Amino acid sequence: MNIQRWIARREPNWKQLDALLMQIEQKGLKSLNADEIRQMASLYRSVSADLARARTHQVGESLVRDLQILTSRSYNQIYQGSRRQEWQAVVEFYRWGLPAAIQQNWAYIAIATAIFMAGILIAWWFAWQDPLFLSLIVPEELIEKVRDRHELWMGSIVGVEPLASSGIMVNNLKVSFTAVAGGITAGLLTVFILAYNGLSIGALATLVGQNNLAYPFWAFVFPHGSLELPAIFLAGGAGLMIGRAIVFPGKYRRADALKFYGSQAAQLVFGVVPMLIIAGIIEGFFSPNPIIPDPLKYIVGIGLFALLIKYCSRKPASQSFTN
Structure with a gap:
């Protein structure tokens, strides 16, 4: 060369x-x-x-x-x-893409929320009508702790916060992903998970209410529940979208409907993960902390929920003006 x-x-x-x-x-x-x-x-x-x-x-x-x-x-x-x-691209998605996906698919999220709330109301109704109903949903040792000793069970988290927080995250992610995957059963498993979790919350809320422990119970639930429950509703909405693609593909072929609604559902799932991680940290370290006064826990929970609503409602500046 x-x-x-x-x-x-x-x-x-x-x-x-x-x-x-x-x-x-x-x-x-x-x-x-x-x-x-x-x-x-x-x-x-x-x-x-x-x-x-x-x-x-x-x-x-x-x-x-x-x-x-x-x-x-x-x-x-x-x-x-x-x-x-x-x-x-990731930053832009969480800045604008996720709120847009939530707004676009609000009907499915609303249906998931309604199923969950129906479970709460059913549990509340039957628990007041028949005291034995609670034993079908709530573990007996927990009932005895609340009814006989007038104590809540959150104190077991104190002292093992890191372990509890990671366990809570894993469990909530498992429930949410199961709700999403439940869409492939034509949405039946998704509906069951939403209804059952609603029944569980409703039964616990009724149990503590009957024993005059509602105030500290909701003080514990509000801080992390303001993110955890909406995340479950998003996961439920994603599962219902997949179920809709299977049962009612509409103008699409079923395979094309699954691709279309599946991509929409995936966007909601991307919002579920960070919400549950943050909620798990709060539930492990903040919510059960006996040093933090209950009024402050209520304020934090309400504040987080208000910020979440504001975030989900945001639109790009270019969409806020009409021609």
Whole structure:
């Protein structure tokens, strides 16, 4: 290989890549247009091949070192820039995409909420009509603790907060993902999970209410429940959407309906995970803490729920004006 002729032929590409990299380093990746970004990626692959050839033919340590630096700069800008764009896409989704998905699919979320609330009302009604009903839903040892000793069970979390918090997260995520996956049973399993959890909350609420422990009970529930329960409603709505695709595909073929509603459901699931992680931390460390006064727990719970409603209602600035 004629080294000087090879260098003369390849050097314009090296200089062109160096110029593009200098522009990015000074002004950022956004200063390049789409064609220039594609050109930079092509030049990077070409210069990488040149570096390999330079090493093979021993063209000189100085040139090899310069090509190494050039390829290293290219790699950092191309792949770190790609990762930055991915993170920007994640931020944009949680900033605007998730609220838009919630607003677009509010009917399914509302139905899931209604099923859950129906479970609460049914449990409340039957628990007052027949005291034996509670034993069908609530463990007997818990009933005895509340009824006979007038104590709540949250104190068991104190002292083992990290373990309890992680266990709570795992359990809530399991329930939520099961509710979503329950859509493949035509939504029947999703409905059961929502109704059963509503029955459980309703039975517990009635039990503590009958024994004058409602105030500390709801003080415990409000801080984490303000995120945990809406997350379950989102998961339930996602499961109902999948069930709807199976039972009522509408104008779509069933396979196409599953793809369409499945992608919508997946967006809701992306909102469920961070909500349950935050709720698990609150339930493990804040809600059962005896040092924190109950009024403050109510305030935090109501405040978190208000922020959640505000977040779910937000729209991009461009959508807030009418033509």
